[in-house]
């Protein structure tokens with residue numbers, strides 16, 4: 001009879017011990033679960049981004065793209081780069097997500113070649129030229145049919161070339177006595193500026209008054225051989241040369 005209670009007591013004690021162990025196990029499981037949950041919470045709190053958010057990113061080719069945050073927030077998805085270098089239309093990218101770019105300083109590229117502005121063509125200024133009167137060819141009589149000189153004589157031609165404009169100077173030939181085909185080959189030096197005009201006249205030198213035969217006004221454009229004509233004033237041809245006095 002005495003063993004009963006002992007056994008009962010013993011049984012009761014064992015039962016109590018088992019209950020305690022079970023409680024301890026539950027406590028441990030709960031603790032482990034709690035620690036695991038805490039760790040999970042701790043891990044989840046280490047998100048690198050908000051799921052679904054986007055941000056600007058750099059592409060290999062240079063232009064910027066857009067990348068999205070993974071659904072678990074643990075990482076950024078690969079950078080989506082469009083061909084044109086612009087963000088895809090779906091990106092839902094918020095302007096605020098874009099990484100602000102520093103403004104370029106307003107200083108010129110030190111390596112750039114700066115070209116001076118084109119300047120207007122500068123005036124050359126009057127240049128020295130040699131004018132050589134070569135020859136003339138005149139009609140035997142005046143335009144009205146009368147003879148050039150008294151006694152039905154031919155004219156006594158003289159040629160005068162003068163510069164009008166920025167240039168200066170004049171060339172005057174000698175008189176060729178009684179000739180309708182005078183040849184001079186006489187030269188003189190003047191200065192002529194681009195755009196100047198030359199006044200050329202041929203006259204009949206007389207003892208009393210000189211008779212005007214013909215005259216021309218020509219703009220100087222370039223040196224070289226000049227041929228003038230005025231048939232209505234009995235001049236078939238007047239030839240003279242303009243050459244740069246600096247030419248060798």
Ligand SMILES: [Ca+2]
Nearest residue numbers: 156204205206
């Ligand atoms: Ca004469």
